[in-house]
Amino acid sequence: MKKSHLLIAGLLLSSPVFAQKNYLEEPKSAKTQRMQWWHDDTFGMFIHWGLYAVPAGTYNGKDGGAEWIMETHKIPTPEYEKYAAQFNPVKFDAKKWLSIAKDAGAKYIVFTSKHHDGFSMWDSQVTNYDIMDATPFKRDIIKELADACKAAGIKFGLYHSIMDWHHPNANPKLKPAEKPDFAKYRETxxxxxLAELIKKYNPDILWFDGEWISEWTEDQGKDLYNYLRALKPSLVINNRISKARGGMEGMNKYENAAGDFGTPEQEILKTNSQDYWESCMTINNNWGFVKNDQNWKSGETLINNLVDVAAKGGNYLLNVGPTAEGEIPAPSVERLAEMGKWLKLNKQAIYGTNSLTNYKEGDHIRFTQSKDGKTTYAIFNQQDNNELKLSTIQPKVGSKIYMLGVKEPLAWSNTNGTVVVKLPATLPGQYAWVLKIQAENRNSR
Structure with a gap:
């Protein structure tokens, strides 16, 4: 058995847990600097993968549940553990996954190190319920992904569940011989x-979930936040380490909560925000792989979502759920490739931009602004008779307006504050197009 009290004590005592620095009191300027790369990257790829890929959304002939299938069908722990013996993803190729992410234009990934089912997707020294000891695969998936991220120049993040249906001290339903002791689970x-993950794989992001359980408190979240930042001060950590998340909208219900950014789930904020936030969404209906879920969002919808998120000052974390064999489903790959093709042409309107106070005009035009405030991008997905009319943005007198993907400047006029831009007869690319404007008003957020 790997699990030992000596190892656990060593992990805790070798970490600067007794440091007096309170990272919750970080100056705004320091946080801005720490978060800058994350804010600039704008687009990331979420990966939900674990033992739940084996049943693939079906248990005893009944559909329902993906990564939640253990809870959805009330699968007893000993029975669920049997999926580990069936998990042998021989088609897994970290470099191929990162190639898909990079071609899509994703600048960072967030991978599920441990979901609510409690299974560890790395070679953990704290438990035997992990990829190396409990499965026939016996390869450290997280190490391979971390190495592939480094080689591809993509930032590496890890999702980790606070709740744990497998651990007897974290799940009162298991009725262990002794009374469940959540504090013991937390500390040992x-x-x-988490210390192991930071030390072995050096993630840039820690993305928590499962914080809604009654055993978890804001004070525990603040303690964990400081503990993790002491291990790696540059870490970016989501607000689900705390208790502040207000429903699926994901933003903080109160001030001074632990965590660096809000986490809207399966939705986009209704308007822009001065706070850091990231909208996480699925490409179909589920996070983990479900063989019967073929309800795929179109490439057009995904691109419009990305544009809307960027215009409102947020990040877009788009999920894939690989199969038990280790492959990202072809429909996901196809749609990600569409996004990558669009971003290759229009990336300067998305990455490293800021939100404007007036971030939209009507339902079909969104605006972003370059960090230096000199350029406003008008991103539109509809136009009439090869013209685009704008009233929110006023170009500088005598300036030139360009369309990304078109070399020559476009003709434009301004009559009583209504700007009319003549568009090319054939628009480059598809789904949405971008005008590059030197605007008078620089009201970025």
Whole structure:
């Protein structure tokens, strides 16, 4: 058995857990600097993968549940554990996954190190319930992904569940011989595993979930936030480490909560925000792989979502759910490739931009602004008779307006504040197009 009290004590005592610095009191300027790369990157790829890919949304002939299938069908722990013996993803190729992410234009990934089912997707020294000891695969998936990210120049993030249906001290339903002791789980299992992940794989992001359980408190979230930032001060950590998330909209219900950014789930904020935020969404209906889920969002919808998120000052974390064999489903790959093709042409309107106070005009025009404030991008997905009319943005007198993907400047006029831009007869690319404007008003957020 790997699990030992000596190892756990070593992980805890070798970490600067007794440091007096309170990272929750970080100056705004320091946080801005720490978060800058994350804000500039704008687009990331979420990856939900674990033992739940084996049943693929079906248990005993009944559909329902993906990564939640253990809870959805009330699968007993010993029975669920049997999926580990069936998990042998021989087609897994970290470099191929990162190639798909890079071709899509994703600048960072967030991978599920441990979901609610409690299974560890790395070679953990804290438990035997992990990829190396409990499956026939016996390869450290997280190490391979971390190495592939580094080689591809993509930032590496890890999702980690606070709740754990497998651990007897984290799940009262298991009725262990002794009374469940969540504090013991937190100090001798949760924290040591997180310390292990930081030390072994050096993630840039930690993305928590499962914080809604009654055993978790804001004080525990603040303690964990400081513990993790002490291990790696540059870490970016989501607000689900705290108790502040207000429903699926994901933004903080109160001030001074632990965590660096809000987490809207399966939705986009109704308007822009001065706070950091990231909208996480699926490409079909589920996070984990479900063989019967063929309800795929179109490439056009995904691109419009990305544009809307960027215009409102947020990040877009788009999920894929690989199969038990280790492949990202072809429909996901196809749609990600469409996004990558669009971004290759229009990337300067998305990455490293800021939101404007007036971030939209009507339903079909969104605006972003370059960091230096000199350029406003008008991103539109509809136009009439090869013209685009704008009233929110006023170009500088005598300036030139360009369309990304078109070499020559476009003709434009301004009559009583209504700007009319003549568009090319044939628009480059598809789904949405971008005008590059030197605008008078620089009201970025």
């Amino acid at each position: 299992y949760l924290k040591p595993q």
